[in-house]
Amino acid sequence: MIPVAVIGASGYTGLELLKILHNHPEFQVVYVATSEGESRVEALHPSLKKVVSLPVERADARAVADVAQLAFLALPHKTAMGFARELLERGVKVVDLSADYRLKLETYEAHYCPHEDKAHLPEAVYGLPEYYREKIKKARLVANPGCYPTASLLGLLPFIPYIKEESPIFIDAKSGVSGAGKKLSATTHFVTINENIFAYNPLKHRHGPEISEKIDDLFVVKPAVHFVPHLLPVTRGMLCSIYMELEKTVDPFEILRDRYGDEPFVRVRETPVDIKSVAGTHFCDLYARCEGTGLFISSAIDNLLRGASSQAVANANLLYGFDEGLGLPDLAYVP
Numbered sequence: 001m002i003p004v005a006v007i008g009a010s011g012y013t014g015l016e017l018l019k020i021l022h023n024h025p026e027f028q029v030v031y032v033a034t035s036e037g038e039s040r041v042e043a044l045h046p047s048l049k050k051v052v053s054l055p056v057e058r059a060d061a062r063a064v065a066d067v068a069q070l071a072f073l074a075l076p077h078k079t080a081m082g083f084a085r086e087l088l089e090r091g092v093k094v095v096d097l098s099a100d101y102r103l104k105l106e107t108y109e110a111h112y113c114p115h116e117d118k119a120h121l122p123e124a125v126y127g128l129p130e131y132y133r134e135k136i137k138k139a140r141l142v143a144n145p146g147c148y149p150t151a152s153l154l155g156l157l158p159f160i161p162y163i164k165e166e167s168p169i170f171i172d173a174k175s176g177v178s179g180a181g182k183k184l185s186a187t188t189h190f191v192t193i194n195e196n197i198f199a200y201n202p203l204k205h206r207h208g209p210e211i212s213e214k215i216d217d218l219f220v221v222k223p224a225v226h227f228v229p230h231l232l233p234v235t236r237g238m239l240c241s242i243y244m245e246l247e248k249t250v251d252p253f254e255i256l257r258d259r260y261g262d263e264p265f266v267r268v269r270e271t272p273v274d275i276k277s278v279a280g281t282h283f284c285d286l287y288a289r290c291e292g293t294g295l296f297i298s299s300a301i302d303n304l305l306r307g308a309s310s311q312a313v314a315n316a317n318l319l320y321g322f323d324e325g326l327g328l329p330d331l332a333y334v335p
């Protein structure tokens with residue numbers, strides 16, 4: 001068994017990591033941490049009582065390096081890079097769920113904060129297996145993609161070779177409230193979000209530049225990306241409706257099946273996708289329709305799993321040469 005650490009274990013993605021790793025045949029959680037420590041996993045998460053019983057430490061990179069080979073960082077951005085730097089220097093591999101290593105330096109600093117680990121940033125590999133699998137296998141630092149970029153990129157990338165010159169891409173995205181993390185804010189308050197829906201940070205959300213940068217990384221064309229996220233009154237799940245103009249009409253099912261037919265965790269559906277069919281799983285479900293040269297793509301994931309924790313474990317599987325799907329959840333919370 002490979003000994004691993006989960007840092008940020010009291011948060012939403014930390015809990016999902018603990019659940020997936022509990023059933024994983026090759027990884028064993030040996031170190032669990034939060035900012036305060038001095039607790040036990042089952043006290044942080046009553047749902048784990050009689051399932052997982054481990055002490056919770058105050059996060060300390062030296063202590064991680066003493067016992068673990070790999071660390072999952074389920075931490076806020078900025079905090080994550082402080083730990084990652086020290087862990088990498090001590091020989092611990094890192095899968096970082098935050099945004100700290102996802103972007104080029106200029107993009108990161110324009111949208112987040114000054115970067116505090118410029119030494120390791122260039123070696124980070126973007127952890128979207130369907131597009132960066134071979135690089136992930138050779139990495140020691142994986143930048144787990146954002147949830148909206150995961151759903152958006154898996155849907156739109158197969159169509160970039162067909163996009164009309166100068167056509168922008170419009171992404172209308174909707175996320176369950178767990179996407180905002182466990183900390184309460186005015187917009188995530190029950191009274192605000194219950195039976196409600198609204199856009200937030202329209203055209204200036206930080207995931208817009210992440211989507212653009214990865215299109216630029218993989219293709220020559222540089223379409224403008226207009227990204228508008230919305231908050232949905234559900235706990236988990238994410239739906240992205242994507243629109244673009246193509247050079248000529250195409251059969252979108254053929255394109256999606258050609259690209260993803262051999263991918264075990266992307267499902268091409270005959271009817272528009274829904275979040276309930278993917279909630280609780282590592283699947284990304286896709287649907288597309290082309291009318292003339294107008295293209296509509298619909299993409300659904302579980303933001304906490306394919307958008308964060310199960311993708312992190314898929315990346316860890318690749319880092320260690322295991323089957324990418326080892327231990328990943330595949331049964332949705334339906335009905």
Ligand SMILES: NC(=O)c1ccc[n+]([C@@H]2O[C@H](COP(=O)([O-])OP(=O)(O)OC[C@H]3O[C@@H](n4cnc5c(N)ncnc54)[C@H](OP(=O)(O)O)[C@@H]3O)[C@@H](O)[C@H]2O)c1
Pocket residue numbers: 007008009010011012013014033034035036037059073074075076077079097098099145146147178179180181182183303304307308
């Ligand atoms: N939620 C999603 O759907 C989603 C999707 C993709 C990516 N992400 C990213 O994944 C990361 C975690 O997200 P989340 O939703 O799980 O956040 P969260 O629910 O707010 O949890 C954050 C965790 O970080 C811990 N933490 C904060 N500062 C710390 C420190 N100095 N030392 C040790 N632990 C510290 C917190 O512990 P305490 O309880 O001690 O404060 C908590 O366990 C974020 O960077 C987020 O952007 C989230």
